Amino acid sequence: MGRSRGGFTSKIHLSADGRCRPLSLIVTPGQRADCTQFVSVLEKIRVPRLGPGRPRKKPGSVAADKAYSNGPCRQYLRRRGIRHTIPEKADSQAARLRKGSRGGRPPGFDEDRYKKRNTVERAVNKLKNSRAVATRYDKRGYVFLGTVTAQP
Numbered sequence: 001m002g003r004s005r006g007g008f009t010s011k012i013h014l015s016a017d018g019r020c021r022p023l024s025l026i027v028t029p030g031q032r033a034d035c036t037q038f039v040s041v042l043e044k045i046r047v048p049r050l051g052p053g054r055p056r057k058k059p060g061s062v063a064a065d066k067a068y069s070n071g072p073c074r075q076y077l078r079r080r081g082i083r084h085t086i087p088e089k090a091d092s093q094a095a096r097l098r099k100g101s102r103g104g105r106p107p108g109f110d111e112d113r114y115k116k117r118n119t120v121e122r123a124v125n126k127l128k129n130s131r132a133v134a135t136r137y138d139k140r141g142y143v144f145l146g147t148v149t150a151q152p
Contacts (some may be wrong), residue, residue, distance in 0.1 A: 016123035063117040
């Protein structure tokens with residue numbers, strides 16, 4: 001547990017598929033920023049194949065909110081060849097425009113794909129239907145992780 005504005009809390013960072021099923025999750029202290037866990041969450045994705053073969057580790061595309069609109073997150077996605085829909089922050093856009101032609105092109109943004117971003121929010125809401133997850137009775141992180149993972 002870590003201290004945040006509301007007291008001692010924790011965060012669940014997760015990725016979800018189109019049916020709101022969690023693919024990977026990490027539990028961190030409450031004061032930890034979301035964007036610092038972006039790479040860790042994507043690295044933990046393992047989708048088993050129906051037949052023989054290694055599990056899939058790379059999602060087809062990622063839709064994220066403005067918290068992940070920074071250089072390292074975008075570079076990681078570009079390096080792995082993952083299509084992404086992340087809106088640009090207003091201050092980043094202003095800095096890019098201030099640089100003029102040296103600022104580069106704006107990142108691509110598909111509004112239709114971005115509308116599907118709420119699948120992660122719905123996955124978190126499904127997890128928090130459990131009282132043990134919503135109130136976090138567990139004191140240790142590994143016990144809480146087990147509680148979150150055991151939810152259907």
